[in-house]
Amino acid sequence: MAQDKQSPEERFRDQVERKAARKRRARGERDRNVWFWLGMFGLVGWAVAVPTVIGVAFGVWLDRLWPAEQASWTLSLLLIGVALGCVNAWYWVKRESRHDGNEQ
Numbered sequence: 585m586a587q588d589k590q591s592p593e594e595r596f597r598d599q600v601e602r603k604a605a606r607k608r609r610a611r612g613e614r615d616r617n618v619w620f621w622l623g624m625f626g627l628v629g630w631a632v633a634v635p636t637v638i639g640v641a642f643g644v645w646l647d648r649l650w651p652a653e654q655a656s657w658t659l660s661l662l663l664i665g666v667a668l669g670c671v672n673a674w675y676w677v678k679r680e681s682r683h684d685g686n687e688q
Contacts, residue, residue, distance in 0.1 A: 624680065631676055632669030639665025 590598070643658030650657075 624677075627676055628673045631673040632666065635669040635672060636662065636665040639663075639668075 639661035640658055643656070643661035646657035646661070
C-alpha cells in the first residue's frame with residue numbers, strides 16, 4: 585500500500601535502485617564455478633571458429649568462381665578468418681577481465 589502513495593518519480597527511483605543493487609550483487613560474486621569457465625571457454629572457441637569457417641566457405645566459393653594461379657582464396661580467407669576470430673576472442677576475454685577489475 586505504501587507504493588500507492590509514491591509519486592511516479594519515487595517509484596522510478598526505487599526501481600532503478602533495486603536494479604543497481606541487483607547488478608552490484610551479481611558482479612560481486614567472485615566464486616564463479618566450473619560451468620562459468622566452461623561457458624567462457626566455449627564462447628572463446630566459437631568466437632574463433634565461426635569467422636574461420638565463414639572465411640573458408642567464402643574462399644572455397646571464390647576458388648570455384650575465380651581460380652587463382654598464384655594463391656588460394658581459401659587459404660587467404662582462412663588466415664583472415666583466424667585473425668578476425670582471435671581479435672574477437674581477445675575482445676570477449678578483455679571485456680570479462682574488465683568486469684572483474686571493476687569490482688570492489
